[in-house]
Amino acid sequence: xxxxxxxxxxxxxxxxxxxxxxxxxxxxxxxxxxxxxxxxxxxxxxxxxxxxxxxxxxxxxxxxxxxxxxxxxxxxxxxxxxxxxxxxxxxxxxxxxxxxxxxxxxxxxxxxxxxxxxxxxxxxxxxxxxxxxxxxxxxxxxxxxxxxxxxxxxxxxxxxxxxxxxxxxxxxxxxxxxxxxxxxxxxxxxxxxxxxxxxxxxxxxxxxxxxxxxxxxxxxxxxxxxxxxxxxxxxxxxxxxxxxxxxxxxxxxxxxxxxxxxxxxxxxxxxxxxxxxxxxxxxxx
Amino acid sequence: xxxxxxxxxxxxxxxxxxxxxxxxxxxxxxxxxxxxxxxxxxxxxxxxxxxxxxxxxxxxxxxxxxxxxxxxxxxxxxxxxxxxxxxxxxxxxxxxxxxxxxxxxxxxxxxxxxxxxxxxxxxxxxxxxxxxxxxxxxxxxxxxxxxxxxxxxxxxxxxxxxxxxxxxxxxxxxxxxxxxxxxxxxxxxxxxxxxxxxxxxxxxxxxxxxxxxxxxxxxxxxxxxxxxxxxxxxxxxxxxxxxxxxxxxxxxxxxxxxxxxxxxxxxxxxxxxxxxxxxxxxxxx
Numbered sequence: 001x002x003x004x005x006x007x008x009x010x011x012x013x014x015x016x017x018x019x020x021x022x023x024x025x026x027x028x029x030x031x032x033x034x035x036x037x038x039x040x041x042x043x044x045x046x047x048x049x050x051x052x053x054x055x056x057x058x059x060x061x062x063x064x065x066x067x068x069x070x071x072x073x074x075x076x077x078x079x080x081x082x083x084x085x086x087x088x089x090x091x092x093x094x095x096x097x098x099x100x101x102x103x104x105x106x107x108x109x110x111x112x113x114x115x116x117x118x119x120x121x122x123x124x125x126x127x128x129x130x131x132x133x134x135x136x137x138x139x140x141x142x143x144x145x146x147x148x149x150x151x152x153x154x155x156x157x158x159x160x161x162x163x164x165x166x167x168x169x170x171x172x173x174x175x176x177x178x179x180x181x182x183x184x185x186x187x188x189x190x191x192x193x194x195x196x197x198x199x200x201x202x203x204x205x206x207x208x209x210x211x212x213x214x215x216x217x218x219x220x221x222x223x224x225x226x227x228x229x230x231x232x233x234x235x236x237x238x239x240x241x242x243x244x245x246x247x248x249x250x251x252x253x254x255x256x257x258x259x260x261x262x263x264x265x266x267x268x269x270x271x272x273x274x275x276x277x278x279x280x281x282x283x284x285x
Numbered sequence: 286x287x288x289x290x291x292x293x294x295x296x297x298x299x300x301x302x303x304x305x306x307x308x309x310x311x312x313x314x315x316x317x318x319x320x321x322x323x324x325x326x327x328x329x330x331x332x333x334x335x336x337x338x339x340x341x342x343x344x345x346x347x348x349x350x351x352x353x354x355x356x357x358x359x360x361x362x363x364x365x366x367x368x369x370x371x372x373x374x375x376x377x378x379x380x381x382x383x384x385x386x387x388x389x390x391x392x393x394x395x396x397x398x399x400x401x402x403x404x405x406x407x408x409x410x411x412x413x414x415x416x417x418x419x420x421x422x423x424x425x426x427x428x429x430x431x432x433x434x435x436x437x438x439x440x441x442x443x444x445x446x447x448x449x450x451x452x453x454x455x456x457x458x459x460x461x462x463x464x465x466x467x468x469x470x471x472x473x474x475x476x477x478x479x480x481x482x483x484x485x486x487x488x489x490x491x492x493x494x495x496x497x498x499x500x501x502x503x504x505x506x507x508x509x510x511x512x513x514x515x516x517x518x519x520x521x522x523x524x525x526x527x528x529x530x531x532x533x534x535x536x537x538x539x540x541x542x543x544x545x546x547x548x549x550x551x552x553x554x555x556x557x558x559x560x561x562x563x564x565x566x567x568x569x570x
Binding site: 003005012013015016017018019020021022023024025026027028031058059089091093094098099100102103104114116118139140141142143148149150151152153154155156158159161162181182 | 288290297298300302303306308309310311312313344374376378379383384385387388389399401403424425427428434435436437440441443444446447466467
């Protein structure tokens, strides 16, 4: 598989990350995930803007973020992947420095830039099956708005989910549900759609933003409010969103079966709205 | 420089960490720092026990921790470093796996094991100069007892310290001071020595443990209690401890000069007690 590494297109096994890379020793880096529809990266400006925000938040200087869009198209071509369904992963770290020390290395140390692309297999005409999620006490740091590679807590939470035959873990902090280990979390109550407001406790999801847009454009009410755990029982439906997840209905939370245990109608409608938005291709221009 | 990587002794630039190593993409790993005195690793059993605890806490299976002690001695020899003053760095991650996904890879994926050794330059007969520290709001996750490589918050805090001409940042959580970005934190009040108790909010420092031991053995009272920020002014002295830091007097916290702005006498005594303990070599047997 061809990947991009520090201005070069290489075979994956030609890429050598140093053990003294700050990304390896200190989780000192950020990442981004994007995907294509109709051969183009979906809402690329949103993703690249978020990547710039994350870089700035942790003080990594890298001015070529905008060029990464073409890097991804080049990788899709080099790998002969279907340009219509590819997922891209970008990671930028503070670079390699020896000897190991916590504070930033000198200015002349260049960031490490890695990009890879993977094919996505899915049938977008099929509304996804309902999934189970678990609730997990939020043990993460308090800057979850930064898309950093400091992901160990999310790894452990998602693993807990898998061990309980669930697909995702939803973070609960002080009694409120914020987001999943790698998705945003939503509830529907009396036709009103709820998701946590932007803050230091959630990632500003691009799919979250798009879903809010399409819901509101179609006359649905969206409230950006955290869902309180004791209030879960008053909700009719739940779902999660993400770049690769798109919209997935949640039919079970821990041992509790939501409603009749089937994906909800409003979730299904929101899935359709998102797919229509993608198919209308207005985002392409 | 020769390093150890997955059972091999290699030149540093021969080591290739994969961009799909879980340590690089997810901070999914742990580390340990040890150092030698008199040619032997100081309190190696404590360090190796802590490494095992950290591995277990995040569910990485690696049964050869005890062999790493000899790996370090071999590296010191191969590099022709002075065996009396060397610092060792061990990092173990959950290994390499593609495609990227949060939950654990299959059981047959082997952990990545990396060990390096660096010479330490210092004159142990000289009591170190006093340093400045800053207070930093603790934004870390709530499992700081695990020595994980998920260190981005500590990187940012230590960088803030450096930018303010300080050497260390002390984490403050809910008004209490817990520990530094890579050291433990101590105060002295009316001859009594204070440091935060073991909990999920601090790393169980090996130097912390040794300093408590030598203080108590020499009739000094040690209280394991967090220091409340408003109470700082009632303290006479402060210091930090760590494997490479040993004991360092703190003479300034943010803009406040502690006492007469000189290292305290009790800190000096504790430094001597630690050096004596090292020189007596009882820990060797």
